[in-house]
Amino acid sequence: MRQRLVLLVAAAALGAVALTGDRFWLQFLGKAMIGCILAISLDLLVGFTGLVSLAHSAFFGLAAYVLTGLTNGIGLTNPAATLPISVACAAFAALIIGWLSLRATGVYFIMVTLAFTQMLFYVFNDSAALGGSDGLYVQSRPVEGRMAAYVVIWAALLLVYLLLSRVLRAPFGRVLEGIRGNEQRMRSLGYPTRRYKLAAFVVAGAVAGLAGYLDATLYGFVNPAQLGWRQSGLVLVTVLLGGRGTLYGPALGALLLAFIEHYGARVTDHWNALIAALVIAVVLFLPRGLAGLVQGAPRV
Amino acid sequence: MSLSLFALQVVNGVEYGLLLFLVASGLTLVFGVLGVLNFAHGSFYMLGAYLAFWLSQRTGSLLLAILVGLPVMVVIGLVVERLAIARLYARDHLSQVLLTYGLVLLFNELQRGLFGNDVHGVATPKALAWTMPLGEAQTWPAWRAFTALACICVAAGMRQVILKTRFGMRVRAGASNAEMVEALGIDVRKLFATLFSAGTALAGFAGMLAAPLTTVYPGMGEGVLILSFVVVVIGGIGSIKGAFVGALLVGLADTFGKVLLPGFASAMVYAVMAAVLLWRPRGLLGPAFEGR
Numbered sequence: 001m002r003q004r005l006v007l008l009v010a011a012a013a014l015g016a017v018a019l020t021g022d023r024f025w026l027q028f029l030g031k032a033m034i035g036c037i038l039a040i041s042l043d044l045l046v047g048f049t050g051l052v053s054l055a056h057s058a059f060f061g062l063a064a065y066v067l068t069g070l071t072n073g074i075g076l077t078n079p080a081a082t083l084p085i086s087v088a089c090a091a092f093a094a095l096i097i098g099w100l101s102l103r104a105t106g107v108y109f110i111m112v113t114l115a116f117t118q119m120l121f122y123v124f125n126d127s128a129a130l131g132g133s134d135g136l137y138v139q140s141r142p143v144e145g146r147m148a149a150y151v152v153i154w155a156a157l158l159l160v161y162l163l164l165s166r167v168l169r170a171p172f173g174r175v176l177e178g179i180r181g182n183e184q185r186m187r188s189l190g191y192p193t194r195r196y197k198l199a200a201f202v203v204a205g206a207v208a209g210l211a212g213y214l215d216a217t218l219y220g221f222v223n224p225a226q227l228g229w230r231q232s233g234l235v236l237v238t239v240l241l242g243g244r245g246t247l248y249g250p251a252l253g254a255l256l257l258a259f260i261e262h263y264g265a266r267v268t269d270h271w272n273a274l275i276a277a278l279v280i281a282v283v284l285f286l287p288r289g290l291a292g293l294v295q296g297a298p299r300v
Numbered sequence: 301m302s303l304s305l306f307a308l309q310v311v312n313g314v315e316y317g318l319l320l321f322l323v324a325s326g327l328t329l330v331f332g333v334l335g336v337l338n339f340a341h342g343s344f345y346m347l348g349a350y351l352a353f354w355l356s357q358r359t360g361s362l363l364l365a366i367l368v369g370l371p372v373m374v375v376i377g378l379v380v381e382r383l384a385i386a387r388l389y390a391r392d393h394l395s396q397v398l399l400t401y402g403l404v405l406l407f408n409e410l411q412r413g414l415f416g417n418d419v420h421g422v423a424t425p426k427a428l429a430w431t432m433p434l435g436e437a438q439t440w441p442a443w444r445a446f447t448a449l450a451c452i453c454v455a456a457g458m459r460q461v462i463l464k465t466r467f468g469m470r471v472r473a474g475a476s477n478a479e480m481v482e483a484l485g486i487d488v489r490k491l492f493a494t495l496f497s498a499g500t501a502l503a504g505f506a507g508m509l510a511a512p513l514t515t516v517y518p519g520m521g522e523g524v525l526i527l528s529f530v531v532v533v534i535g536g537i538g539s540i541k542g543a544f545v546g547a548l549l550v551g552l553a554d555t556f557g558k559v560l561l562p563g564f565a566s567a568m569v570y571a572v573m574a575a576v577l578l579w580r581p582r583g584l585l586g587p588a589f590e591g592r
Contacts, residue, residue: 046394052393052394052397054397100574100577103581104533104577104582106393107331107337107393108533108583110393110397111532111533112533112573112577114529115526115529115530115533115570115573116574118526118566118570119567122566123567125566126564126566229526230522233397233398233404236397236401237402240394244394270412272405272408273405275402276403276405276406276409277402279398279401279405280384280399280402280403280406282398283395283398283399283402284387284399287391287395
């Protein structure tokens with residue numbers, strides 16, 4: 001009960017920022033909330049299903065590129081059309097990559113998702129028609145205006161959070177957690193575990209696509225670095241920092257990381273070293289992340 | 301494609317593949333025996349290249365730089381193993397990925413702080429600065445031939461060590477069952493530290509050999525890291541022979557891809573990997589069942 005209250009207050013506070021109309025905060029928190037969406041969708045795989053995927057940035061970037069292609073190529077901007085198409089493309093890519101990658105397990109799975117991510121990265125990076133390493137501008141954005149974009153992102157975060165917590169409480173989510181605990185036992189109980197894992201992979205990929213779509217909408221710009229493995233690594237860091245296996249943990253991690261990134265860059269040019277030190281410290285001393293500090297709270 | 305151009309692609313592909321093997325063999329052994337997935341392995345390649353650049357400026361000779369640089373790489377390996385990797389042996393893959401990812405960020409910042417964002421050239425040693433003719437129209441630089449030869453020597457030496465020495469026997473035993481090796485009273489910590497620093501030195505050596513060929517630049521380790529993962533996945537984790545086959549396959553696929561399908565070359569390698577995975581999900585020479 002208390003946890004719900006805290007989350008409700010946090011959501012309301014994030015929504016209230018829109019009313020201030022402050023340029024910096026809208027942009028900054030908008031970006032941070034996109035990070036939240038991305039992190040909690042990855043946590044569906046990492047924390048709940050036990051799949052360490054490095055392909056998450058690929059779906060994020062792909063949807064952003066699809067939106068850019070639709071608006072720049074055929075002049076289609078209306079979100080009612082571009083949003084479903086972009087998310088569907090990300091989900092479809094997740095289906096293909098997931099189907100191939102899930103043939104492998106454990107550490108092979110990590111490496112294979114990494115390789116597919118880099119493959120997509122090079123496809124966009126090496127092709128002049130797709131903008132090359134410089135990336136592309138979105139010529140007309142689906143949602144105009146910073147405040148409107150902020151409200152859309154805020155609503156998307158709430159929806160994704162509610163959707164995922166519903167999914168995880170449903171029998172489907174229980175099966176995923178069973179797979180994380182002991183996949184063989186789940187299989188012997190008759191669950192087609194690979195199909196469940198693929199379903200989780202596609203759902204997570206689609207949500208990552210949504211985050212990428214929102215990112216391109218907020219910034220009006222895409223580049224191949226958003227697809228690269230470093231980006232995927234950073235999302236993993238977010239999940240771990242916040243606390244895997246909870247939904248609010250990764251969201252908290254994303255907010256915190258956004259602050260560190262912004263203020264770290266002000267203090268020193270080498271803020272990446274700060275992040276590195278933080279990551280190493282969390283892995284060594286706080287394996288359950290920030291959420292591990294909160295005792296007894298429900299996880300979803 | 302003319303015959304001499306074809307021959308040039310083959311030797312270049314093999315040479316590149318051999319270089320990849322040096323990096324991938326360390327990666328596959330460290331995972332196979334220590335059970336640690338090391339993302340910082342590419343950083344050792346980068347460190348090696350930067351050491352070659354810095355030391356060859358000080359000493360005036362790349363060969364001398366390599367001689368001095370190799371022990372430095374061994375020490376770096378020992379220190380990283382003691383401070384970071386040793387804490388990961390009992391942890392899950394996610395912790396390993398994240399901690400070594402943190403190391404990648406750290407090494408990148410170190411490189412940026414010390415050498416900046418510029419690209420640096422490294423001079424080929426004078427004795428090897430000539431080229432040999434290949435067919436009518438093509439030439440092959442002697443340094444590439446030297447690189448290939450050095451890699452072959454290292455691979456052959458590695459084979460001898462792993463098959464014929466007591467240390468190699470322990471490595472092989474560790475790859476199949478590290479717990480049992482420990483139960484038999486062998487100091488696993490020492491074995492692990494030695495193996496890790498050997499892998500570090502191999503990756504560094506590859507970076508030093510590549511320095512005159514590719515120049516030295518920020519982030520140069522990451523491309524090699526990802527390709528080494530592809531090599532390991534193709535060959536099968538923990539298998540040196542698999543790494544050798546995989547490395548040659550990837551080297552050739554990449555070199556020919558650049559000539560035959562420019563613009564799609566980098567993706568070509570991953571297509572090969574996907575094909576292998578569809579056929580054999582544990583790699584060409586990987587274990588039939590998952591060991592760990």
